[in-house]
Amino acid sequence: MSDAVRTLRVHRFKRGDDAPRVEEHLVPAHEGTTVLEALRWIQLQEDPTLGLRHSCFHASCGTCGVRVNGRERLACVTRLSDVEGAVIVDPIANLPVLHDLVVDMAAFVARFPQPHPIVRESEFLPESSPADGIDDHERYEDCIECGLCLSACPVAATDDTYVGPAALAYAQRMIEESRGGDREALLHWADQDAGAWRCHAAFECTEACPSDVRPAQRIMALRRELRGRRTDHDRAVPDRPATVTGASA
Amino acid sequence: MSGGGDSAPLVLIVGGGGTGGALAHDLTLRGARVVLVERGEFTSGTTGRHHGLLHSGARYAVNDKESALECIEENTLLRRIAPGSFEENDGLFVGLTDEDMAYLPAFLEGCEDTGIPTQVLQPDEALRLEPMLNPVLKVAVRVPDATMDAMRMPLRFFATAKANGADLLNWVDVIDIDLAGGVVSGATVRDQVTGRQTHIGADLVVNATGPWSEQVARMAGVDVPIRPSPGVMLAVRGRLCNMVVNRLHASGDGDIVVPQRALSIVGTSSWVVEDPDDLGVPADHVQRMIDEGSMLVPAVREAPFRSAWSAARPLIGSRDDADSGRELSRTFKTIDHAVDDGVEGFVTITGGKGTTLRGMAEVCADVVSRKLGLDMPCATRETVLLPHTAAYAA
Numbered sequence: 001m002s003d004a005v006r007t008l009r010v011h012r013f014k015r016g017d018d019a020p021r022v023e024e025h026l027v028p029a030h031e032g033t034t035v036l037e038a039l040r041w042i043q044l045q046e047d048p049t050l051g052l053r054h055s056c057f058h059a060s061c062g063t064c065g066v067r068v069n070g071r072e073r074l075a076c077v078t079r080l081s082d083v084e085g086a087v088i089v090d091p092i093a094n095l096p097v098l099h100d101l102v103v104d105m106a107a108f109v110a111r112f113p114q115p116h117p118i119v120r121e122s123e124f125l126p127e128s129s130p131a132d133g134i135d136d137h138e139r140y141e142d143c144i145e146c147g148l149c150l151s152a153c154p155v156a157a158t159d160d161t162y163v164g165p166a167a168l169a170y171a172q173r174m175i176e177e178s179r180g181g182d183r184e185a186l187l188h189w190a191d192q193d194a195g196a197w198r199c200h201a202a203f204e205c206t207e208a209c210p211s212d213v214r215p216a217q218r219i220m221a222l223r224r225e226l227r228g229r230r231t232d233h234d235r236a237v238p239d240r241p242a243t244v245t246g247a248s249a
Numbered sequence: 250m251s252g253g254g255d256s257a258p259l260v261l262i263v264g265g266g267g268t269g270g271a272l273a274h275d276l277t278l279r280g281a282r283v284v285l286v287e288r289g290e291f292t293s294g295t296t297g298r299h300h301g302l303l304h305s306g307a308r309y310a311v312n313d314k315e316s317a318l319e320c321i322e323e324n325t326l327l328r329r330i331a332p333g334s335f336e337e338n339d340g341l342f343v344g345l346t347d348e349d350m351a352y353l354p355a356f357l358e359g360c361e362d363t364g365i366p367t368q369v370l371q372p373d374e375a376l377r378l379e380p381m382l383n384p385v386l387k388v389a390v391r392v393p394d395a396t397m398d399a400m401r402m403p404l405r406f407f408a409t410a411k412a413n414g415a416d417l418l419n420w421v422d423v424i425d426i427d428l429a430g431g432v433v434s435g436a437t438v439r440d441q442v443t444g445r446q447t448h449i450g451a452d453l454v455v456n457a458t459g460p461w462s463e464q465v466a467r468m469a470g471v472d473v474p475i476r477p478s479p480g481v482m483l484a485v486r487g488r489l490c491n492m493v494v495n496r497l498h499a500s501g502d503g504d505i506v507v508p509q510r511a512l513s514i515v516g517t518s519s520w521v522v523e524d525p526d527d528l529g530v531p532a533d534h535v536q537r538m539i540d541e542g543s544m545l546v547p548a549v550r551e552a553p554f555r556s557a558w559s560a561a562r563p564l565i566g567s568r569d570d571a572d573s574g575r576e577l578s579r580t581f582k583t584i585d586h587a588v589d590d591g592v593e594g595f596v597t598i599t600g601g602k603g604t605t606l607r608g609m610a611e612v613c614a615d616v617v618s619r620k621l622g623l624d625m626p627c628a629t630r631e632t633v634l635l636p637h638t639a640a641y642a643a
Contacts, residue, residue, distance in 0.1 A: 055297030057558035058484035
């Protein structure tokens, strides 16, 4: 446990400021000190007005998503010792900044198909087996709605109408095991211009996801489902053009 | 603007944890105008940091029957009003030693007294359900514990309160409680986003700040007998069990493993601090979580580390009480400071736990309603809550 002092450069912005600024703090650090602990130290010891979101402290709530030296990270499980040199902390990208490191999650939630129910019942009750077509228990329900995938997405950076990886992963999960939900409506939603076909398959979202949801693979699965459905459609209704669902691809 | 209309009494709630959110929901349904202020993100203090256990009450069935009764009632009720927020995974109390076995009769009796259903499982049955349990176990008792999302379940109360007209304001610090002539008339607050300082006038202020409630009460010149009692929790990667696994003994350190998505959470320790903002994560406590947790589920020792953190419980008790916090009751208390301290218009709700948030709010809202002349009964037992995402809606 060697004590050290680390440099943090933190994005600061309050309403009415002309432009964001970078504020430097020297923060005492131990071997296991996390970025969140360092930010909390700044808040408690030097500047109580530093705005940051946090709740669970163990990568389960998704509130403390930030960019650390340009990479999407949960502050609560990112150690200062894993970062070389100065630790630069910015809010996640592709969502409006409310203040400092806080983004407006309303703009994240608004991307999801409606309704956006809570779909966690049980991971695997011993007496039940997974639904047909599901090999394991890697589920959308692992998503902690942190927004890191959206922040990392190169398409979302240039197109704010794109619903983004988390919402598409959610739709795919609900289509995979709909449990009474409206599968057709979700497929239609995913087939929109701003939906599954807008993804460029950069897989940055899967790279950024701290919860192993693998949104990119789910978007690809969604496209396979949509393609298959269209082929079925063509067979069932031969005089109907394949583009009837309005896909742009 | 809030549900009650312009002429309804205005209640200012300080503190955006589970209790404050549930109280905002309850009072809004009773026709009050509600404003809630929170200095950070909602649930950022204690609420969001807990291990995510929906208590059956079995943990308290022997030594704290009042808490046990509260837990089993709310356990049943919350599943009804917040469907989809709980895993239907149940819990086991696992006996490993002769000492644990000696505790079994009192445990079963306590559960029966408090109406907590139990099912006694032989070791082979328990291992069939949970193959990763310590194979030396002598008995396991199945109870209706469950896993919840420590942030998103409480957020449903915020979501519903907001939809019904409550003003829920975060990033707002309370600078002072406005007090004159023994009457509280609101609070002086500073908005962290704009830097602006303003007054929020209120007919009544509720202090719902959990372990911070002593600090906030002092602003109104009154004392609240609260002991911030932190506990350390450990998260390891991998869902090592599906059910909640508890040690069958009187409450102790590291005696629970809660599966949460693809993580397993081991909790918890207990000590007492002065400042709930300054907790630290003592290394020896983390080691104790590993040692004790792996007694229940041996794979805890080898599982990859994810996080270790502390959360401060708001336990009721004077500073002269027990040192560790373990001996203090986990039940809650509403304090009308007009009665206790001669300060009108100021109520503190504190103590309790995540599982009892709605019940705490009901009792507190009864007191608030009586003081403000609101005559609508509590409606939160029947009102199904909106999804957590509605809490973010503009």
